[in-house]
Amino acid sequence: GALVYQYPRRTICKSGTSMRMECQAVGFQATSVAWYRQSPQKTFELIALSTVNSAIKYEQNFTQEKFPISHPNLSFSSMTVLNAYLEDRGLYLCGARDRSSGNxxxxGEGSRLIVV
Amino acid sequence: QQQVRQSPQSLTVWEGETAILNCSYENSAFDYFPWYQQFPGEGPALLISILSVSNKKEDGRFTIFFNKREKKLSLHIADSQPGDSATYFCAARGNNYAQGLTFGLGTRVSVFP
Incomplete structure (x- = not known):
């Protein structure tokens, strides 16, 4: 079956430092990968979306300079939160779209970022 | 402005009852509506979804009713079980796969035995 693994599950980092998280799609070909941040106040915020043969598209309020994403192929993606501060806290979710099932x-289970 | 709205914010039902979760949307271009179930400490899991060409989708105890004219849909959980206690998110997207999903704020469901 289709599975999405994220690592690490949880990170505590000092304010101003950075955190890298990884996402891997297993058992299917991901036609696109989306990174979301889930916080209690703002539900799911789409950070960026990458699709086959297209550049990574960042949503308003999110930039490549702050959230650089690397994806050597659409089964693997990584994102870094640079210079993390309190407002960056939340559960970072990777979503991968399964080509065979269309929509x-x-x-994944998410990577929780705690900033102290 | 919240493009996908959910109500109620929280819902409590007794085991065996039907839980009804409501969702409405603003963008008439939305045509795909998945519902995700999320347990504390876990990522959201796709529960059931519907396309705007349908007005009903059923999967076991879970049923989506969709009203395109009113831009409303609802998720019915029949014969609710304590294990159904979770937060349920309604999401929406247009037919452009390059777009991300737009999520509602969720409905927290508690099922008491």
């Missing part, structure tokens, strides 16, 4: 977006 279905599968999420």
């Amino acid at each position: 279905t977006l599968y999420f």
Whole structure:
């Protein structure tokens, strides 16, 4: 079955430092990968979306300079939160779209960022 | 402005009852509506989804009713079980796969035995 793995599950970092998180789609070909941040106040915020043969598209309020994303192929993606501060806290979710099922977006368990 | 709205914010039902979760949207271009179930400490898992060409989708105890004219849909959880206690998110997207999903704020469901 389609699975999305995220690592690490949880990170505590000091204010001003950075955190890198990884996402891997297993068992299917991901036609696109989306990174979301889930916080209690703002539900799911789409950070960026990358699709086959297209550049990574960042949503308003999110930039490549702050959230650089690397994806050597659409089964693996990594994102870094640079210079993390309190407002960057939340659960970072990777969603991968399964080519064979068209619309279905599968999420990983998320990487929780705690900033102290 | 919240493009996908959910109500109620929280819902409590007894085991065996039907839980009804509501969702409405603003963008008439949305045509795909998945519902995700999320347990504390876990990522959201796709529960059931519907396309705007349908007005009903059923999967076991879970049923989506969709009203395109009113831009409303609802998720019915029949014969609710304590294990159904979770937060349920309604999401929406247009037919452009390059777009991300737009999520509602969720409905927290508690099922008491």
